[in-house]
Amino acid sequence: MTLRQRLQLYFIMGSDDCLHAPEQVVEEALAGGITLFQFREKGARAHSDTATRALALELQQRCRRHDVPFVVNDDVELALAIGADGVHVGQQDESVAAIRARCPRNFIIGASAISREEAERASREGADYLGIGPVLATGSKADAERPIGLQGLADILPFTGGLPTVAIGGIDASCCARVMRTGVDGVAVISAISRAAAPRQAAAGLKSLTARQPAD
Numbered sequence: 577m578t579l580r581q582r583l584q585l586y587f588i589m590g591s592d593d594c595l596h597a598p599e600q601v602v603e604e605a606l607a608g609g610i611t612l613f614q615f616r617e618k619g620a621r622a623h624s625d626t627a628t629r630a631l632a633l634e635l636q637q638r639c640r641r642h643d644v645p646f647v648v649n650d651d652v653e654l655a656l657a658i659g660a661d662g663v664h665v666g667q668q669d670e671s672v673a674a675i676r677a678r679c680p681r682n683f684i685i686g687a688s689a690i691s692r693e694e695a696e697r698a699s700r701e702g703a704d705y706l707g708i709g710p711v712l713a714t715g716s717k718a719d720a721e722r723p724i725g726l727q728g729l730a731d732i733l734p735f736t737g738g739l740p741t742v743a744i745g746g747i748d749a750s751c752c753a754r755v756m757r758t759g760v761d762g763v764a765v766i767s768a769i770s771r772a773a774a775p776r777q778a779a780a781g782l783k784s785l786t787a788r789q790p791a792d
C-alpha cells in the first residue's frame with residue numbers, strides 16, 4: 577500500500593483522548609480498519625516519560641500485528657528510539673529539513689499546514705505528507721488555530737507540490753464525505769474514534785465513507 581493509500585483513515589490518539597483503555601481503543605480501531613496510526617501523548621492526563629514509552633511500545637506492537645504503520649507525534653527521539661515508522665511535526669516542532677537530515681531513508685515525516693505558505697515550505701523541505709487543518713472546530717487540541725473550513729482546505733490543495741494530504745480537525749461521519757470531495761487523500765481523526773461508544777464501528781463507518789470509488 578502506498579503512503580497516499582495509507583492516509584485514507586488516519587487515527588491519532590493518546591491516553592487523554594480515550595473514554596476506555598488506550599490499548600483497547602487502538603485494538604478496536606485497528607479491527608475497524610484504520611490505515612495509519614499516530615501516537616500523540618498530550619494533555620492533562622498524559623503519561624510520564626517512562627509510561628509514555630511503555631504505552632508507545634505496546635500500541636506499536638498492536639499496529640504491527642495489523643500491518644498498520646506507527647507514527648509518533650512531535651517526539652523525534654522517541655520515534656527513533658523505538659523504531660517507529662515515522663514522525664509528525666507541526667510549525668512549533670523540529671523542522672522537517674532537520675529531521676530528514678538525521679533519520680533513516682524510509683522514515684515517514686508528516687508535517688502540518690494551515691496555509692498555502694506552510695504547505696509550500698513543508699513540501700520544499702522534504703515532507704512525505706501534509707496534515708491540513710484544523711478544517712473544522714476541534715475539542716481535541718487546546719492550542720488549535722481558527723478552523724479554515726472546507727473552502728480553506730480546497731484553496732490550499734493546489735499548493736502541496738503533489739504531496740499526499742490528509743484533512744484534520746472536527747471531522748466525523750457527518751462531514752467526512754464532503755471533506756473527501758475536496759480532493760484530499762484521507763482524513764485524520766481523534767475524537768470521532770477515541771471518544772466513540774463503539775470505536776470499532778466508528779472506524780469501520782469512517783472507512784467506508786473515505787473509500788474512493790473507481791470513478792473518483
Ligand SMILES: Cc1ncc(COP(=O)(O)OP(=O)(O)O)c(N)n1
Pocket residue numbers: 586588614616618649650664665666667668669686687688689706707708717742744764
Ligand atoms: C496528521 C496530523 N496533522 C496535523 C497535526 C497537528 O500537528 P501540530 O500542529 O504539531 O499539533 P500537535 O498535534 O503537536 O498538537 C497532527 N498531529 N497530525
Ligand SMILES: Cc1ncsc1CCOP(=O)(O)O
Pocket residue numbers: 709710711713714715716717720744745746747764765766767768
Ligand atoms: C491534532 C490536531 N491538529 C489540528 S486539529 C487537531 C485535533 C483533531 O482532533 P479531532 O478529530 O477530535 O477534532
Ligand SMILES: [Mg+2]
Pocket residue numbers: 649650664665666667668669
Ligand atoms: Mg506538534
